[in-house]
Structures are given as C-alpha cells and as structure tokens.
Amino acid sequence: MAKQVESIKHTTTTRPHIPSKEEAGYEDANSIVKNGKKVLELSKNPVTHRGQDPELYWLNKYGKDDRDELLKVDIRSLYRHEHIAPETLIKNLYKATETQPAQLDLFSVNTLFGNALEKDEIEKVSEYYQHQDGWTNRLIQGDSHLVMASLLEREGMAGKVQTIYIDPPYGIKYGGNWQIKLNNRDVKDGSDEALTGEPEQIKAFRDTWELGIHSYLSYLRDRLLIAKELLTESGSCFVQISDENVHLVRNIMDEVFGSENFVSLIILKKTSGLGTSLLKSVYDIIIWYGKNKEKLKYRQLFKEFEESDLVELYPSIEIDKKRRPLTSEEKLNFKQTMKTGTLYRTMDLSSSGLTPSCVFDFEYNGKTYQSLKGKSWKTNLSGMQKLSSIGRLDNSGSTLRFIRYANDFPVAEYSNIWDGIGGASDKLYVVQTSNEAVKRCLLMTTDPGDLVLDPTCGSGTTAYVAEQWGRRWITIDTSRIALNIAKTRLMTAVFPFYNLYDENGDIRQGFKYKTVPHITLKSLANDEPPATETLYDQPEQDKKKLRVSGPFTVETLQNYEPTTPEELDDEIRVNEEEGAFEEHIKQHLLSAGIKNGTKSEMVVFRSVELLAGEALHAEGFYQSEKGEEKAYFHIGPKFGTVSKKLVSDAIKQCRQKGDASWLVILGFSFESDIEGGSQSTSMGTFQVDKVRIHDDLLQEGLKKKPAKSAASFVTIGETDIALHKEGNTVSVEIRGLDIYDPIQDVVKARNVADIAYWMVDDDYDGSNFVVKQVFFCGGDKSEFDKWRKGLDNLAKDTTKKKVEKTLKIEIDDEAFERLYGHISHPIEVKNKGQKIAVRVISQFGEEIMKVLSVK
Known part of the structure; x- marks a missing residue:
C-alpha cells in the first residue's frame, strides 16, 4: 500500500561510511593519512601559469615568498552528529487506520539511513572510509575549505x-553577514550588539579578512580550486555576488576554470535599489562557469507568458477566420479577449542569407511577391505552397509575411536577465538567497538524483531547493546559528509530491513533466510534426500525497591544529598565540573570578599560575568556608570545542595529583555529551565544574569598545529534565534550563523561553543520535502549520472518498499541541537498559544534551 506521507530516497547511490562524534578516533585504524600527516596540494593558479589568461595579483596571493604555487590543506575527518528523517517526526502527528492488514514499518532507522546504524563495533572500525552506506543528504558544520x-x-x-x-559575503563589512540569534535578523553593520558571539565565526572573520579585499580574494580562490576538483566534467559552478567585487571574482574564476569555460553573467534584478548618494544599484549577479564548457549539462528553461504580455507580443486576433488588430479596449480587457479568439502576430518571411533554391516569385491571392534583394525566402516553393494552403500567410501589408499564433509556442526561453528575484521574500537569515534564483540554476544544470554542493549554507536555501527538486545535496557553514536555521527549515519543510517517471521509484529517471508544442515555420512548411519542449519546472503533481524532506545527517568537522611540516611556522605561531591566550585567561581569572550562574555567587582567586601540562593548564588558590583551597584549570581551545577526551584526561590528572578540591573546565563551547552531562560533578575528593568563558575575551581588538562585564567566567547551570512513567510508556519534560545570554551577560535560571527547539532520541545507542521527536516551543509556529495543513488536506480527501485500500489519516490534535511545548510524545519502553537522549538548542545556537536511563 502506498504511503500518503513520503520523501524522496536516493536508494541507488551510496556514500562512505564515516564515524559518529562519539566514535571519533576509531577511523585512524584505516586512515588514509600517511606517516601521521596528509595534506591536499593543488596549484594556486592552474590556468594563467599555462599562459592562457591574464593574471590578477593581490597581496600574499602566493604566501610569504609570494611564489608558493601550491595550495596546501589539512585532510580531516567528518563525524556524524545527528540522523534526521522528517517522516519519523511527522508520523507522531497522525493516526493511520486501514481497510487492509497493518502497514509495514516504513520508517525504520535502517531503511531511512542505509546500514550505518546496524553494524557492530568491530565492523564499524574496520570499515570507516572503506565501506559504503546508503545515501543520505548532508548538513555539515565546519570551515568549508x-x-x-x-x-x-x-x-x-x-x-x-x-x-x-556559492553565495559568499559580497564584501568584507564588519557585521553584515551573520546573526546572533535564530529568531533575530536585525543585524546592523558596525554595531557591537550585533556582533556574533560564536568563536568559529570570530576566527573566520579575523583570519579571512585580515588583509581586507586581499584576504577575501584568497578565501574565494582557495574554495574555488577545490570546487573545480569536485565537479564532474559536465558540471557547473555558480557564484552569486554584487557589482562591488564582480570584476575581481570573475578574474579569479578565469584563473581557476579558464576563460574558455565562462558560460554567462546572470543579472538578478531586484524590486528596489540600494540607497546611495549616486546611481542606485538594482541588481545582483550570478557568475556561471563550467568545468568543461564543451561537455556542460544544460537543460533549457522556459517561462510561460502572462496574459498581459501576450496581448503586447501578439497584437492581432483571429475570430472565425477573420483577422484584425486588437482594439485598445481589447488590450485592456485581455482576459476576456483571450476567450473570444486566437492571438497572432506576423513575421518576416525573408531569410538572413541567400539560398538559391529559395529564390523565386510566389503568387498569393492574385498578387506576385518576390524575395527581397540579396535574400531568399525562409523555405522553398513547396513549403510556401504548404503555408498558403493552411492559412499561414498574410499580405495585409506591402510584403508577404508568416502568421504565428500565440499557442504555436506558448513559452519563451529565459535570457540571462532575471527580473524581480534578487532577494528572499520570507527571510529566515540575515543574508538569504531567493529560492527562485537557486532553482533556475539547479534545473538548468542538473537532473533528479544529481549531487549539489553549497559551501555557504546560510539559511539552507540551496539544500531546500535541491530537496524539493529531487537532487542530492551537501551544504556547509561554520555558524551554529545558520546550521540550526537550515536544519529546522529542512525538518519542517513540506513539498509538492511530483510523480516519478519510473514506476519503481528510481529518482534518476526524473519526473513526469509538462510539455508544450513548438510549432515553427519549418515544421509547418515541411509538414513535420512539431517539436516538443519539456518544462522542467512543471512536473506532474499528486495532490493526494504529502512530501517532506528525505533523510539527512548533521555532521561536524574534526578539530585539531596544523601538523604538516609545510606549516611548521604557522604551528609555532599558533602555539605562541595559545600561550598568550592562556596568559590572558589567567589575568581575567585573577581580576574577575568565577561567577556561579545559578546562585550569583563569586569565587575570587588569591593567585593563579600557569602549568605546562597537556590537560591541566593552570592552578589557583581561593577562599571557601573551609579555608584556603586549591583548584586546577583546564583551558579549552581558543577557537574550538572542549572534547570529552580532554575532560577525561583532566579528571585523571587531577585525581593523580590529589591536592585540589576543585577542577574547573573552561571553554567557549563544549561537545554535546560534555555539555549535557552533570554540569557540576563530585569526584569524591574534588568537584568538577564546567565554566563558560565570556565571548568578549575573543573579541578584543574587534569590538570598538572593551566589554564592561565583570563576568568573564560563568558556571553552566544544570538542565532540569524529568521522565514521567505511565504504564509501559514514558514522556520527557523540560522543566527548566539555565541558558547563558551573551547579550545581557546573565544566566537565566529555569527559563524555557530562550529554547529554540529540542529533540529526542527515544532509544539512544550511545553513538548515533537519531531524531525521533522534535518540539519547537520557541520557534515559528507557521512552519508546523504547513504540516497541519498538509495532513488536514489528506484527511479530508481520504474521508470523502470511499475507496478500497485507502489509508485514512486522522489528525492527532494533542500531538500538535505538544509541538509547541515542553513535554514529549509518549515513548514506548522496549527494554530495561533503554536510554533516552535529549538535545536542547537555545536561540543562540548553543546545544545541551542529556542522556536519561529508563528504569
């Protein structure tokens, strides 16, 4: 029995089997890294050095010696962070009753995600990067390079x-390309309040734009070089940009792809221009290059005429075989005019050149016509006679002309000027591309099942459009805010259900598309059947089905410092920076102390000294009720995440020393399992606390004014999550959450208002977080209204029609109400050791995870 809620699966395609975050390090057993080091090496200028094109120069284009022609990039691992299949989420919202035997479980984890989740540990370790899993689309957090x-x-x-x-920043402005909260797009350039607090973003800003436009050009060049290697021979690369830097970007693309592979500059005309004291700019630009233009995959797109346009293009009308020009009134009342007759226009019958066999005198309606001097007719004598016999000639003027009807070819090819689609109409992110612009680019250059990559994810527009049109996708961003916006957008998306050409469901065969005739003078004159044009943007729809996003994984990039010999100088520089950073932390510990976020208490240190240890970086003394006590500090990375392994090492070393009562784990961000464990833990002789470093410590020299806050270090509060048992089911309740607000510089105790959304894996295996339930208590309800509307339509349809084998949809109103709250759907208890994992995401993109055991 066919399901009524479906998604597109790419069952004939595979992807490498990679580890989850919890399995990090196991892949080293069969790593491709040689001698502990591996770098990608590419020529920085593969075209101009062969003398094909002029070269653009900028500061440090070739590194320190200005002639280092090789781009070197560390090869790192990617880790699965979450498995998401919206089908599993939406099934919680309806009840299905059938007239046939019970439906098979079509939402099983292994069906949705291939076989990655069913291997034992030995198989996993031996098959990382060697074994292929079923395809799932990919949302990746990390530096795109x-x-x-x-x-x-x-x-x-x-x-x-x-x-x-690629939709990179259009320029290098201070704050115009990010936002600090999921639900706030009001970002003002130059405003400290609008500056992101994400360490990854601060690093990206400083590293990328250190040399201004020179750094910007290197940033683009480096990514385009790898993009070219990833592309198929028939592949395309689009870069969206403004007129500010389009000339420079096109120069770089000439150097990377070769000027011979330039395809087009597409003009995106905006509905309004940007304010300026001089001439307003009313367009953005998409630069289009092919990997190999001679082999480029291209699907012609067409636009259907508006009725108002048709009366301008076809200014005459035929009614009962009588022809005349349209009156002014008929042009104004064009909708009524279209019903009364057939619009037409006359066209020149002379060719652009001279073909001897098409030069002759032709008699029509008692008058003889000659081809123009130096030209011939567009067809031969028999062709002209055929046109005459079917009434396609017109002699109302001084020359003989061809009659073309509006329905001969009711569409027109798109040119490279696209009107009115310069920006997104329903922005979720401060910089967001129009769906229509991306859609046209993808439909022109890909087929269903093809792979699309966007290294500038933002709000996820490319992934969203690719998902709608059955393309596979990978999208990348450094920003937690951007990734969470994209994730929620994809989780809650509802798409039209397009009928597949292949009855067995192979997406690679494409959809069933609407077609239109293409009647031409040539086909009429030669009495040939007209050509047929395919409208790739108009597939057949099945309105009795609801389509949601297919399964996708959220992934993260491995974090470590450069280790290659070629980057030894950079490694020394990084180590020096880390030493300065630790000294910076030490001084702030002495001056500001540590604030207890839930109790508003302060711990003041008499002294703090740095240590040379790998896991314990400093020691300090403070006064407590028991007298003077000792603390050890683990200082997390300046740009990165505190890992579970380093925390374990710090605890071991602190236990071995045995002379401290407190271990403080300092960090800007923490791995989800670290974040979600007990925030304050007793280890017998000492206490372990996770303490967040205020983001202002990263922003010195970037913000205009130094931070006024004294709370440089704040303990992370405990997540208050409860399990409620009823019979053989349990439910999760989010009672409270202490979330640090970097804008107000406070920890908001037991405040659930700042939760953007939270997710549940009701049978967590310890290494694969599979999202089974999601709740958007702090999100936009309109997203779930799409689910409700879609299910309502299905329910009405199945109720009205008394057809056998129909699956009836019944809306679960209580489940919909829970979507906007803090209590989960009921969870069936399957076994004694069952674990339930809960992930809570704040409006700042921060993530907290907690694992609960069902007893």
Whole structure:
C-alpha cells in the first residue's frame, strides 16, 4: 500500500561510511593519512601559469615568498552528529487506520539511513572510509575549505558533484553577514550588539579578512580550486555576488576554470535599489562557469507568458477566420479577449542569407511577391505552397509575411536577465538567497538524483531547493546559528509530491513533466510534426500525497591544529598565540573570578599560575568556608570545542595529583555529551565544574569598545529534565534550563523561553543520535502549520472518498499541541537498559544534551 506521507530516497547511490562524534578516533585504524600527516596540494593558479589568461595579483596571493604555487590543506575527518528523517517526526502527528492488514514499518532507522546504524563495533572500525552506506543528504558544520578538502581526498569525491552554488559575503563589512540569534535578523553593520558571539565565526572573520579585499580574494580562490576538483566534467559552478567585487571574482574564476569555460553573467534584478548618494544599484549577479564548457549539462528553461504580455507580443486576433488588430479596449480587457479568439502576430518571411533554391516569385491571392534583394525566402516553393494552403500567410501589408499564433509556442526561453528575484521574500537569515534564483540554476544544470554542493549554507536555501527538486545535496557553514536555521527549515519543510517517471521509484529517471508544442515555420512548411519542449519546472503533481524532506545527517568537522611540516611556522605561531591566550585567561581569572550562574555567587582567586601540562593548564588558590583551597584549570581551545577526551584526561590528572578540591573546565563551547552531562560533578575528593568563558575575551581588538562585564567566567547551570512513567510508556519534560545570554551577560535560571527547539532520541545507542521527536516551543509556529495543513488536506480527501485500500489519516490534535511545548510524545519502553537522549538548542545556537536511563 502506498504511503500518503513520503520523501524522496536516493536508494541507488551510496556514500562512505564515516564515524559518529562519539566514535571519533576509531577511523585512524584505516586512515588514509600517511606517516601521521596528509595534506591536499593543488596549484594556486592552474590556468594563467599555462599562459592562457591574464593574471590578477593581490597581496600574499602566493604566501610569504609570494611564489608558493601550491595550495596546501589539512585532510580531516567528518563525524556524524545527528540522523534526521522528517517522516519519523511527522508520523507522531497522525493516526493511520486501514481497510487492509497493518502497514509495514516504513520508517525504520535502517531503511531511512542505509546500514550505518546496524553494524557492530568491530565492523564499524574496520570499515570507516572503506565501506559504503546508503545515501543520505548532508548538513555539515565546519570551515568549508577544510570540509571540501575532506570530501575530495578522504571520501574520494573528485568528479562526483554536478553543480556547486556559492553565495559568499559580497564584501568584507564588519557585521553584515551573520546573526546572533535564530529568531533575530536585525543585524546592523558596525554595531557591537550585533556582533556574533560564536568563536568559529570570530576566527573566520579575523583570519579571512585580515588583509581586507586581499584576504577575501584568497578565501574565494582557495574554495574555488577545490570546487573545480569536485565537479564532474559536465558540471557547473555558480557564484552569486554584487557589482562591488564582480570584476575581481570573475578574474579569479578565469584563473581557476579558464576563460574558455565562462558560460554567462546572470543579472538578478531586484524590486528596489540600494540607497546611495549616486546611481542606485538594482541588481545582483550570478557568475556561471563550467568545468568543461564543451561537455556542460544544460537543460533549457522556459517561462510561460502572462496574459498581459501576450496581448503586447501578439497584437492581432483571429475570430472565425477573420483577422484584425486588437482594439485598445481589447488590450485592456485581455482576459476576456483571450476567450473570444486566437492571438497572432506576423513575421518576416525573408531569410538572413541567400539560398538559391529559395529564390523565386510566389503568387498569393492574385498578387506576385518576390524575395527581397540579396535574400531568399525562409523555405522553398513547396513549403510556401504548404503555408498558403493552411492559412499561414498574410499580405495585409506591402510584403508577404508568416502568421504565428500565440499557442504555436506558448513559452519563451529565459535570457540571462532575471527580473524581480534578487532577494528572499520570507527571510529566515540575515543574508538569504531567493529560492527562485537557486532553482533556475539547479534545473538548468542538473537532473533528479544529481549531487549539489553549497559551501555557504546560510539559511539552507540551496539544500531546500535541491530537496524539493529531487537532487542530492551537501551544504556547509561554520555558524551554529545558520546550521540550526537550515536544519529546522529542512525538518519542517513540506513539498509538492511530483510523480516519478519510473514506476519503481528510481529518482534518476526524473519526473513526469509538462510539455508544450513548438510549432515553427519549418515544421509547418515541411509538414513535420512539431517539436516538443519539456518544462522542467512543471512536473506532474499528486495532490493526494504529502512530501517532506528525505533523510539527512548533521555532521561536524574534526578539530585539531596544523601538523604538516609545510606549516611548521604557522604551528609555532599558533602555539605562541595559545600561550598568550592562556596568559590572558589567567589575568581575567585573577581580576574577575568565577561567577556561579545559578546562585550569583563569586569565587575570587588569591593567585593563579600557569602549568605546562597537556590537560591541566593552570592552578589557583581561593577562599571557601573551609579555608584556603586549591583548584586546577583546564583551558579549552581558543577557537574550538572542549572534547570529552580532554575532560577525561583532566579528571585523571587531577585525581593523580590529589591536592585540589576543585577542577574547573573552561571553554567557549563544549561537545554535546560534555555539555549535557552533570554540569557540576563530585569526584569524591574534588568537584568538577564546567565554566563558560565570556565571548568578549575573543573579541578584543574587534569590538570598538572593551566589554564592561565583570563576568568573564560563568558556571553552566544544570538542565532540569524529568521522565514521567505511565504504564509501559514514558514522556520527557523540560522543566527548566539555565541558558547563558551573551547579550545581557546573565544566566537565566529555569527559563524555557530562550529554547529554540529540542529533540529526542527515544532509544539512544550511545553513538548515533537519531531524531525521533522534535518540539519547537520557541520557534515559528507557521512552519508546523504547513504540516497541519498538509495532513488536514489528506484527511479530508481520504474521508470523502470511499475507496478500497485507502489509508485514512486522522489528525492527532494533542500531538500538535505538544509541538509547541515542553513535554514529549509518549515513548514506548522496549527494554530495561533503554536510554533516552535529549538535545536542547537555545536561540543562540548553543546545544545541551542529556542522556536519561529508563528504569
């Protein structure tokens, strides 16, 4: 029996088996890294050095010696962080009753995600990067340069991507390309309040734009070089940009792809221009290059005429075989005019050149016509006679002309000027591309089942459009805010259900598309059947089905410092920076102390000294009720995440020393399992606390004014999550959550208002977080209204029609109400050791995870 809620699965395609975050390190057993080191090496200028094109120069284009022609990139691992299949989420919202035997479980984890989740530990370790899993789309957090290099070298994806869409920052403004909260897009350039607090974003800003436009050009060049290697021979690369830097970006693309592979500049005309004291700018630009223009995959797109346009293009009308020009009134009342007759226009019958066999005198309606001097007719004598016999000639003027009806070819080819689609109409992110612009680029250059890559995810527009049109996708961003916006957008998306051409469900065969006739003078004159044009943007729809996003994984990039010999100088520089950073932390510990976020108490240190240990970086003395006590500090990375392994090492070393009562884990961000464990833990002789470092410590020299806050270090509060048991089911309740607000510089105790959404894995296996339930208590209800509307329509349809084998949809109103709250759907207790994992995401993109055991 066919399901009524479905998604597109790419069952004939595979992807490499990679570890989860919890399995990090196991992949080293069969790593491709040689002698502990591996870098990707690419020529920085593959075209101009062969003398094909002029070269653009900028500061540090070739590194310190200005002639280092090789781009070197570390090869790192990617880790699965979450498995998401919206089908499993939406099934909680309806009850299905059938007239036939019970439906099979079509939402099983292994069906949705291939076989990655059913292997034992030995198989997993031996097969990382060697074994292939079923395809799932990919949402990846990390630097796009490193992620693309990992895909290219570690996963062997050279020549596997059909289209790449890059929407980079248009320029290098201070704050115009990010936002600090999921639900706040009001970002003002130059405003400290609007500056992101994400360490990854601060690093990206400083590293990328250190040399201004020069750094910007290197940033783009480096990513385009890898993009070219990822593309198929028939592949396309699009870069969206403004007129500010389009000339420079096109120069770089000439150097990377070769000027001979330039395809087009597409003009995106906006509905309004940007304010300026001079001439307003009313367009953005998409630069289009092919990997190999001679082999480029191209699908012509067409636009259907508006009725108002038709009366301008076809200014005459035929009614009962009588022809005349349209009156002014008929042009104004064009809808009524279209019903009364057939619109037409006359066209020149002379060709552009001279063909001797088509030069002759032709008699029509008692008058003889000659071809123009130096030209011939567009067809031969028999062709002209055929046109005459079917009434396609017109002699109302001084020359003989061809009659073309509006319905001969009711569409027109798109040119490279696209009107009115410069920006998104329903922005979720401060910088967001129009769906329509991305859609046209993808439909022109890909087929269903092809792979699309966007290294500038933002709000996830490319992934969203690719999902709608049955393309596979990978999208990348460093920002937690951007990734969470994209994730929620994809989780809650509802798409039209397009009928597949292949009855067995192979998406690679495409959809069933609407077609239109293309009647031409030539086909009429030669009495040939007209050509047929396919409208790739108009597939057949089945309105009795609801389609949601297919399964996708959320992934993260491995974090470590450069280790290659070629980057030894950079490693020394990083180590020096880390030493300065630790000294910076020490001084702030002495001056500000540590604030207890839930009790508003302060711990003041008499002294703090740095240590040379790998896991314990400092020691300090403070006064407590018991007198003077000692604390050890683990200082997390300046740009990165505190890992579970380093915390374990710090605890071991603190236990071995045995002379401290407190271990403080300092960090800007923490791995989810670290974040979600007990925030304050007693280890017998000492206490362990996780303490968040205020983001202002990263922003010195970037913000205009130094931070006024004294709360440089704040303990992370406990997540208050409860399990309620009833019979053989349990439910999860989010009672409270202490969330640090970097804007107000406070920890808001037991405040659930700042939760953006939370997710539940009701049978967590310890290494794969599979999202089974999701709740958007702090999100936009309109997203779930789409689910409700879609299910309502299905329910009405199945109720009205008394057809056998119909699956009836019954809406679960209580389940919909729970979507906006803090209590989960009921969870069936399957076994004694069952674990339930809960992930809570704040409006700041921060993530907290807690694992509960069902007893």
